Amino acid sequence: MDILLALALPINLFSIAVLAYAIYFRRHRRADLMFAYIALNVGVFTVSAIMLTQNINLGVAFGLFGVLAIIRLRSDSISQREIGYYFIAIALGLVNGIGSSFPVAMILLNLLLLTVMFVADHALVSGGVERRVLVLDFIINEKEGLRADLEQRLDAEVLRLEVDRVDYVRDTMSVDVRYRPRPPHATYAASANNTATTVQLPAIL
Template structure:
């Protein structure tokens, strides 16, 4: 009975070693940094990957800290379940790939926080090999912000927007409309596009100009 009650104790284990804790959290940070580099290099998400890669490190290290605290006490573990039940995440995950990398960051934090070094390293290496092998054979892609500005009559705006959108969609591998701005005699559209090569960008530019010679087309690097 005494042993059972000891599981609910809020005291930290006597075997806690600050040296081991520092070593594990530094190693966890190193693995998360490598994960962020891999995501920036091999990720296919059209969103700004540099921003998400920073969040991956924060999520992983936060998971490490939580697991390091609650693993020594069943009471803390139960309290964590209750605390998380009232948390609501409002930010939508736009692409499944982003969710996959978030789970990888959480898994690294869990494994290192529980002092499971070998299983974590083996699993991490296997996942990296899978990501790299999947990326091999795939053509490299270019992600750009595409700004389209055009002066037109009010009654032609709807048709012009549709024609521009269809042209951009037909010549890109992935497209996302970021902003459409209507003014009295003009239309401004901001797309986030992914293409296979610079030739595709030139093709989009040529076809948009063919819609109307007055159209203004601007490409901006997505990493800026």
């Protein structure tokens, strides 16, 4: 059992490095969450491995990490995507800590989890769609006018918008927007065309 755990440790470290750095950080650039994923994964792996070797009830471990996960998720504002990475980091630690006695199944589960996260969070799957909640210091009641204003501000194609709150006292409104950013070359071309139309050549006498 000790030899299998010693072999499972580098597999776990490699898997969490791929998840936290190669997949998450290179796409989303949040170093604090990358560190949190690695620390959480290594902690889960260590405690689950110790409980396994000492024949301690694993239900206690699951309950402990469930409480820690709830506390962590309530302590900071993170997106649903980052919550997904959070739980996959926990799953990798548990799989590698508890499943070290079944190395083939453990490796296959690692590959499955990493492949699912790589594909599910790829831009080709999401279509480059992003979400943002905007607070505007004006009110537009007409939806198409609001859409046109948001597209100009975000330099993007607005796919869906929903007005969450309108404050007529402060003259503000909160809007939940789903949009697809325009390619940089399209923005540059449009800017070049607009510039070209405003240039006036001197008259030739």
